[in-house]
Amino acid sequence: MFHDKEAFVFDLEGVFYAGNEVLPGGVDVLRILQARNLPHRFVTNISRAPAAAIRAHMAGLGLDPGEHRIVAALDRVGRFLRRHYGSGRAYVLGADSLKSVIAAAGFEILHPDEEGKADLVVVGTDENITYQTLSAAARAVSRGAHFVAMNPDVRLPREDGTFSLGGGALVAAVHAAAGREPVMFGKPASFLFEEALRELGVDAPRAVMVGDSLRTDIVGGHNAGMATVWVNRWGVVAGDPAVTADLEVKTVAELIPHLPGG
Ligand SMILES: [Mg+2]
Structure with missing residues (x-):
């Protein structure tokens, strides 16, 4: 075909x-x-692992995707944020790996109690989320910070056929509470x-x-x-x-x- x-x-x-x-x-x-x-x-x-880690995981399964062929969200989000927002202070709901690449792109990463200073809120999958950090992200977006969603995926499939909450579910919560739509990255x-x-x-x-x-x-x-x-x-x-x-x-x-x- x-x-x-x-x-x-x-x-x-x-x-x-x-x-x-x-x-x-x-x-x-x-x-x-x-x-x-x-x-x-x-x-x-996938917003928690760079291409190299995804490649290694696949190699462990006997899959060879070849070198440099994986376009991974985590490796590309810094370029996206720089292009759209230049620089600034970022409040991030996400894994430490996500915070690191956003910092490497030139953004200051805010601590959990500093959301009032945020120019930008980035929401991905965050296994360490708390009621406080989720509320803070929604407050920052409500106040007018740029709102970027890593992806809309609300479920992460698990091997037993069930699922964990994906970053998209956190995005939906911030959207609902703040009343503003995100800019989608993934x-x-x-x-x-x-x-x-x-x-x-x-x-x-x-x-x-x-x-x-x-x-x-x-x-x-x-x-x-x-x-x-x-x-x-x-x-x-x-x-x-x-x-x-x-x-x-x-x-x-x-x-x-x-x-x-x-
Ligand atoms: Mg898929």
């Missing part, structure tokens, strides 16, 4: 692996992409897709986005101008009539006949 396409962009979690489990076709698709020299990138909203917003396409040197209409999340991967890929493939794991997730992928598969293995050069 995509024999005229020149580049592929993939989501990672839920496509190639889930937690410590390799998903069907994961190993084969990576091998084919490399063997056929098909230009590709991996774009992930998928489905355009920034990470543009980063991947820029590195690939390919215009969006010549590229395909493959992912398991309708709301982030498919909506975002479509809005960016790419063709889309929805990996509807196990085929059990109810579709959304407002969001239609160009191709729906149950596993990434089903994409193999559609890859160019076969």
